[in-house]
Structure formats: C-alpha cells, structure tokens
Amino acid sequence: MNSWNQLLQNALIGTEKKPPEPASLTSDEDLSPVLQAISANPSLDAEEQLLQASALLFNYRQAGQTALEVTEIESSIAEPETLPYCTAASKDTLRELFEYQALGLFYYWIQLCAAKARIAPPEMVPLLLQLAAKNQELRDPIRVITGKRGEWLAQLNPDWQESTTLSLEDSWQQGSTNQRVAALRQQRVENPESSRVWLTESWSKEAAAVKQQLLEAFDTALSHADLPFLESCQKDKSQKVQQQVLELLRQIPESALVKAYEQVVRPSLVIRKEKTLLGLSSKFSWEVKSPVEIDPDWRKQGLATVSNTKEFTDDEFILFQLLQWVPPTLLNEVSGLGTIEIVQSMQKEKLKHWLPAIAAAAKRFRNQDWILTLAEQADLFLPDLLEALPPAKQDAYAKTWFTGKEEFFLPVFVNRETEWPVPLARQIMNFTAANPYQYTKSFYQQLMHLLPLEAASWLDQFEEIQPLFDLKKRIQQSFNA
Template identity: 35%
Template sequence: MQTWDQIINTALLGTDKRTLAANELPAELAELAALIQNSTTDKEEQFLQIASLAFNYRQCGVLPLKKEGVSVSKAAIEEKLYCSQLAIQTLRDILESESNSLLQFWLQLCEAKSRIVTPELVPALLTIGTQQKKLQNLVVACCGKRGDWLSKFNPEWNFSTATTQEELWQTGSAEQRKAVLEQLRKDDPAMARTWLLQTWAQEDAGTKVEWLMIMAINIGEDDIEFLESLSKEKSKKVKDVALWLLKQIPDSPVVQQYRQVLQKTITIGKKGLQIKLPAGLDEQLFKNTGLDKLSNSKDFTDEEYIIYQLVQAVPPPFWETRLDSEPDIIIRSMQKDPIGKKLMPALVQAVVAFKDQRWATALMQNSQVFYIDIIPLLPVKEQEFYSIRFMDQFSENIIEHAIKREDTWSVDLTRAIFIKTARSVYQYNRSFYSRYIHCIPVEVVPELEKCAPGEDYLRTTWSNTSEYITTLINLKKQTIQSFN
C-alpha cells in the first residue's frame, strides 16, 4: 500500500515540509479525506485524522500471506477432560492476581486430577511458561495436545514439545533438566543417578557441580561408588562437592575412617568420659579428607578442633554404641563436661548433616541451648510447637524454615508468623504473602485482625495487607473447591 509509505514519509519530514495529496490516497478514501480537510485548517490535525483513516482502511483490507504447498496439521484429539467452568474462572482470576504461587497451586491440582485448560487459555499459560521456568512442566501437562500443537508455531513455547521426563532430560533447557533431576531424585534416586552417568562426560564443571548439589536429595549408600570415582575429576570444585556428599553417607569410606579415629579418641575410664586423640594420626587423613590440623578459633586448641571436626562428621548413633547409653543421657552428660560442652555444637551439626530425627528430638528436649537448625528434622507438630515458643527470639530464622515447608501451616503458627511480619512491612510486603500463599491455611482469615500491631500507622498498613491476604485465600479456597 503506497499510501502508507507516503504517510510515514510525511511523519518523518513534518507537515510543514510535506502534506498528503489527494491523489496519494485510495479512491475509496478521497471523499472522506476531503471532509477532513474542509473541517480543519490545522495541518497536524488533518494529517493525524487522515493517517487514522488510512490505518483502519489498511487493517480491514489486509489479507494473510499465502504460500502454496504449506499445510498445517490439526491438533491431536485431547485425551484428558477439560476443567470445570468454576476452575477456569478461578484460573482467570489467579492470572489477574499475578500470584505465581497460586498459579502453581492451581496447576498442581489440575495435573493431579488429570484435567486440562480450555483452548483459549493455552497461549496465556505458554507465555507464562517462557517467563517462569519452574512452571513449565505443569504448563505442559495442563495444556494438553493443543499446547503441544501450538508450541510448534512459536520457538519460545517449544518447551512444551517434550512431555516425558526422559525427553526433558535429553532435550530440555537447563532449568527443565534441573527440575527433572530433582523430581527423579525424590522418586527414583537410582534412575536419576543412571541418567546422570549417561551425560556426565558431556557436562562442564559448573553444570556438574549443580547436578551434584541435587544428588544430596535422598543421598545414600548406592551413590558411594559414583561419588568416589569423581576423585579423578579435573575440577577441584567437583571433587570438593563429591567429598561433601560422601561425608553425608554413614557407610562411606571417609565417614568410616572418621568413626575409627573417634572410636580411639573417646574412652571411658575411672574418671568418666575421656576425650584425647590417639598418637600418630595418618597424614592422609588430613590430606585426602579435608580435615584441618590447625584450629581456626581461639576457643579451641588444635587437638580439640580436630576432635570437633570428627564429632560433626560421624553419625550420632556412634555415641550410643561407644558409650552404651541413650541419647537423652549422653546429651545431659556432655553438657556437664567442659570439653563435652564445647563439642555440643559439633554434635548438633552431625544431627543436621545425617538428618537424624531421633537425636533431633532428644536434643530439643534435653539441650540447655535452643538450636534453630534442628527444627526441620522434628515431626511437624513439634516443629510448630518450638517455632511458636521461640518466635520472639528467632523470628527471622523460624520464618525462613517455615517457608521451606511444602505443607500447610497450622492456624497457630500462621498467627505467630503474621504477628511478626505485620511489624516489618518493608521486609514482609505483599509479595511475601503472595509467594507463600500455598503455606497459608484458609482458616486463618478470622485471625488476621488479631495479628494487627498496636501502632496506628502499622495497623493501617496491616489492614490493607489483610484484605490482600483474604483475596488470595479466597482464590485458594475456590481453587480447592474447583477440583473437589
């Protein structure tokens, strides 16, 4: 359309230097253009009105490009049922709320019920998938065959073309492969290790480190052979992470080596518990296992520091066997002994490293000091009991642990958290509640007013925040109802 080229030239030169002539317009627009020119003498106004007229004329008359020999196949017939109208309307509301946590919650329920979204929502979800990598697998599952088909017309949506875990592992993006490996380590650790071995030689050092960090999920005895083989890797970072993982496996050679030394270090004599390193320790113990010979703290002698490292690297049940006693008694006894008291933090680190829930409970019940890192190892009810009890002293740490949970908080814990977050409006703004709405119980709405701070300026902010939380909770409640 030559008229459009003339309009662009006029816009570039300015109406003082050039105006649109009647013969530059299509014949169908001549009469209307004349009316515009007669209605105003302002050149700019005339130009803008004629340009608008030509734009609409152009839009109405454009035909799609046509190329012979190009055929588009239809989307495959859907195998899953569409969501209910209530679920679809809830999804629309969630998309307007821009809460990725709620969207993930909705998609998870949709996938669990083997449902798919209606076709008009597929492009919106695929677009979100390009921005939110962690949602891609859920988006693929919920868009069905139509999503697979549509992704072929937009390279940015091509993450939806691989639908199985193995396909995503072989051909997916870095984020998709990471998500697949994480899930597989939870469901089938052996298969995850097998897939990792298949591509290990092709990965660079940085990627290998990332994969090894994921291997920490369900780390176990079957991983020892693979991890020990990494001692021949060129990258020091890879070797260090592999050694770190081996130290988390009770039956690994390095842990067994530490156990043997500690066995000789801990003795029971007439004066009770005696802790002293055996003479002539093998230098390879320090060279090959990362054990430091020199203390990095003025509170420990070199010998005490070596013992400290051994204690934190050996599974806590060692103490039960060596001292022929129960965790409760051992913990109380160590706190009475000057050296034992200094070693208590190392014992706590061992409990955390080896995820020993029995010893975690014993420590929480018998320790004179509250160790925040033990909380995630406790049963949920105990986690919440101690979290509420020590919220005033360790609020940030406790909240940090709470948001890592995948289940829903109790109303009591939520109330305790909100009382703290309501007083830190900049640190815990609306995005905080939106991000962790999956943890917030729907029953907490009547409790929101009880969480309000005493200060007037904070009460006003909390009132607005409460309304926002209520809106999110209503969407969460509606989502649950949609898939029941």
C-alpha cells in the same frame, strides 16, 4: 535492481559529493515519470530527493516480490478433552490472578483445580503456558490443568515446550541444563543405579559449572554403590567440583573418608557412665585424649587445627569438626548408651556445646532417631535440625524457638507446600510486618497460599495484603461451589 544500488551508493558517499539524480535512475515506464517529478521539484533539496526516491524504490521492490509458496504444511488439532472445565466463578478468580501476579495464589488455584479433576478454560491456556515458561516450579502443576489443548499448544511454541512433560530419558538426553538436573534428581529417587550410569557416561563431556549442578541433584539416595563413581571424580580439574564430591563422600558411612574419620574419633573420645563413690548416682564422663592425630590432607580439605573459641582446646576443636563427619550412631557404639540418655547426660554435665556438631552429623547422615531426640531433648537451638525435621515436628520446634530465631525459620517455612498452623502464621506475619522494608508486598504475593483462612480474624491490620487474602477465600469458594 541497479537503481536501488545506485541510491545506496549516493547515501554512503553523501549527497554533497554525489548529488542524487532521480530522473536518471531508471527508464522503467512505470517509475520514470514519478522519479522525473521528484528531480524537477524545486522545493526539494538533495537529501529530500534521495529520501523520496528511496521510499519509492523500496516499496516498488516490496510490491514486486512473490510470496513464498509452502506446499507441505503439517496441521493438527488438539485431542478432545477428557476432563470438564472449571466453573465460571473459578475462571473469574483465575483472571484476577493474572492482574495481581501472585505466584503463591496461582499455585493454590492450580492445586484446587487439579484436586477437583478439572482443567482451565481454553482461552486461559496460552497465558498459563506462558506463566509456566517463566516459573519452573509451576510447570508440572500447570501441565496437569491445561489438558489436551495445553499439550497441543506447547508443541507449537518452543518457549512452551519446556513446560510439557518429556520422559526422564528424553529430558536427560535433549533437555536444557535445568531439565537435565531435574531429570537426574527424579531418576535418583526412582532408579539410583540408572542415574549413576547416566552421569558416569556423560561426566567427561560436562562443563565444570554443569557438573556442580548435577552433583547437587546426585545427593538424593546416596549409597555405597555410588562410591566408585564419586571417588573417580576426586581429581577433577575444578576445585569447586572436588569440594562437592568431598561433601558427597562425607555423607556415605561406608566411604573410606568417613571410615578414616571414625578411626581418629574412636580412640580420641572416651564416653562412659560410671557410678559415684557410694553408688547412689552415676556420672557421665566425656574425655578427649590428646593429641588427636589427623591426616595432613584433611587440612587441605577444610579441617581447622586451631580452635576459634574458648570452649574448645585445639584437640577438642579438631574432634568437634570430625564429629560432624561421622554417623552419630558412633557415640552409641563408643558409650553403649541410648540416644536420649546421651543427650540428657551431656546437658546435665555441661557438655551441650558439643551438640551442634552432633546435630550436623544427624542431618548429614539423615539419622531420624538422633534428629528427633535432639529436637525434643536439647535445651539449645540447633539450626541444622530444621530442614531435617518433618513438617509437624518443624511446627513444634518453632513453637519453642521461633522468637529471636526468625531468620532461621523463615527460609524453611516459606518453602512449605502446606498451610501454616494458625499460631505460627500469626508469628510470621507479626515479624514480617515489623520489618516492612525487608518483607514487601511482593514477599506476601509469593506466600499467600500458605496463610490459613482462619487468619481472617486478625488480618485486618495488614491492609496491603487484604485484597490478596480476600481473593484466596474467593478461590476456595469457587471450587467448593
């Protein structure tokens, strides 16, 4: 329409240089009378004439367009549900959860719903899918309780499709970076060899940042079979990737790097238990032979050669670091002693400043014998053991060491899937309540599912979170009814 283009030119040039002339825009018998009326109105200045003419022509153009006709529309309906819906009381508590936005309690509700083999009511499914799209940790649990309608709806909205379950192969080939990382991690558990093939084939095409994330997922189920691939990655262009590959190689006892560390530790460390002069007792001997010779490249890989503490000479400090990178069973081999005997003897002979290095090695090589022995026998706190301990042993360790070491325990316990024991829950709540600026209401919203219902007897002092705790009780009651 030339009249519309003319108005645009008027607007671009400016009404002062090119005054609008609405009456001359068109001879259309429908538009012309109205445009002439705009031109003839003495109360309108040039700008108002331009705007009124523009509004008229714009709406005229819109009204004259024909809607696009779509002839091939694929329609479908959701398959019938195979599970019953949750109760009305459970639905009411779910509605309340969307008011509070307490992720911990969402997880609790979903767990109970799945345990009862029920699904969410239809009208709540879109809200749950939206929640899953924003919170990756809830995606798989929500998929379970949204049923067939959830599967169907997720296909219609790209934002929700990531919350549906693709095969691991499809997630790896087509998914987002987060999906690919998750798929690789799961495949490492189910089929380590296949996961290694995936990564080997795609490695040269991956960006450095993505390589880092994929290597983080690759540390599950590491074995000597992974060595050829990891060794081929040692000269990657990214230094951060090189460092991650190095850390993975340090977790495989058969790697050439770990074997090289062992070759230095074996002759440098002498451990034995000898009878005293009269043979009535024995003495534990721990001797570091100097000098400790190392590969020059190890300095580039982060090995410090100068001690940063009075507890170690330079050679002892080198050995302290190397002990973190060799399997702790090497100490059993060198000494011929059992794990408990070594730990008890080291403490007796005031050698416990070496224990943090051994704890780090026990965690690195996932040696449960050493992990449990150190947790039960060592008379100093060893942070490296925390994540490596099973939940029941973590609780026992916290009973001994929690006070004064809260900053080490909290990151581990807030990521638990099971409720805290009552004594530990009370310790955690008392500590966080004493630091209200660091642990705000949102902190409790994330972990309310971990707080045992037995806490009701002493939770009155926590007024801000009392409504959340009451909601948790109602959720449980709604599913037990």
